[in-house]
Amino acid sequence: MTEILSGLLLGAGFGFVLERAGFGNPNKLTGQFRLTDWSVFKVMFTAIVFAAVGLMVLEQFGFVDAGNLFVPPAFLGAAALGGALVGAGFAIGGYCPGTSVVGLMSGRIDAAIFLLGLLLGTVLFSSIYPSIEFLTTLGEYAKADALPDAFNISSLSIDIGMVIAAVGVFVLGSWMESKSKGPVSSQV
Amino acid sequence: MSNAKKILSQKQYLNPLLAGLLLGLVLLMTFVITGHGLGATGFTTRLAAWIGMYVAPAATNANDYLGGMVEEGKPLNAWITWQVLGVAIGALLSAFLAKRIHIQLDGKKFLGGSMRPMTALFGGILAGFGARVAAGCTSGLGLSGAAVLSLAGFTFLGTFFAVGLLASRFLKEEK
Numbered sequence: 001m002t003e004i005l006s007g008l009l010l011g012a013g014f015g016f017v018l019e020r021a022g023f024g025n026p027n028k029l030t031g032q033f034r035l036t037d038w039s040v041f042k043v044m045f046t047a048i049v050f051a052a053v054g055l056m057v058l059e060q061f062g063f064v065d066a067g068n069l070f071v072p073p074a075f076l077g078a079a080a081l082g083g084a085l086v087g088a089g090f091a092i093g094g095y096c097p098g099t100s101v102v103g104l105m106s107g108r109i110d111a112a113i114f115l116l117g118l119l120l121g122t123v124l125f126s127s128i129y130p131s132i133e134f135l136t137t138l139g140e141y142a143k144a145d146a147l148p149d150a151f152n153i154s155s156l157s158i159d160i161g162m163v164i165a166a167v168g169v170f171v172l173g174s175w176m177e178s179k180s181k182g183p184v185s186s187q188v
Numbered sequence: 189m190s191n192a193k194k195i196l197s198q199k200q201y202l203n204p205l206l207a208g209l210l211l212g213l214v215l216l217m218t219f220v221i222t223g224h225g226l227g228a229t230g231f232t233t234r235l236a237a238w239i240g241m242y243v244a245p246a247a248t249n250a251n252d253y254l255g256g257m258v259e260e261g262k263p264l265n266a267w268i269t270w271q272v273l274g275v276a277i278g279a280l281l282s283a284f285l286a287k288r289i290h291i292q293l294d295g296k297k298f299l300g301g302s303m304r305p306m307t308a309l310f311g312g313i314l315a316g317f318g319a320r321v322a323a324g325c326t327s328g329l330g331l332s333g334a335a336v337l338s339l340a341g342f343t344f345l346g347t348f349f350a351v352g353l354l355a356s357r358f359l360k361e362e363k
Contacts, residue, residue, distance in 0.1 A: 011274020013214040019282035022201035026295035033356035046208020051335035054216040070224035072340040082322020083344035087352035093311015094295040096326035098228035106283040107291040110308040117312015122236040125320040126253040147337040
């Protein structure tokens, strides 16, 4: 029961914020790749930095046990190949998997078609899985799964670096927005 | 109260810094409460298995990838199902309050013109396939994976943006 409730509530927060940010709108989402609307970078970087710093602080105070957090395994070849395919799918289809749900809920038929494509892609993958299984464990980095262990740097240094990078994204993005058509608004 | 109502029915999209902070807060709370981050394709994979259970039960059961999920007959019985259902509810509520629900085929201008249904379908297939190769999507591996400083998360984001930039060069804007 608590599992159902936490899923529904956290998911609702996720969906609400994505829609508020304009991430159900494929014109806005793909504006990032045309470099005319930097909202995707700005929102993602801010969220990643906030959560990363938040986790570090909560670990310091003992509210979170780092050992209990899920860290995806370092199959870096698989992550790179999958990232490339999802990136191409985003640029061509106008959504990523999560934002297509948001697009559908705001009445977008193209988002429903994208979701259908997601299911077809999954079925295609599953149907040839035995011959491509090796792709999912491609390029394993055996030494570490996370940046601090891999480069022997503290989480604090990495977090500071990420904050600086995020500020850079806002400065660069806002400058490039001012040089182009700028962010896509909700009144199209 | 009227102030809160005003904010909730705000028609303009939220400032990206504020949206990012709120998204970060939801993500942080998800890690604290569940030990993992937010996702999406964990659900669509289970949904594919669930549909397969009815449409092609023998083939789904025998499938090396989906078979394990239908073994107990309840492939949708997972936290991620409730989370994605929550995403749908939250997005619907937000769009409704901002009066942003319009039945339309969107994205024609930048994504293929009259070929828009095809770009949506093809993009979905690529993303669905890619998310299975990486065992995660933009939310599950990119956003959540980067928040725990994982190498896989940053690697995913790197190629995601590089190839996205490249691929979007091939799409012409309709005048």
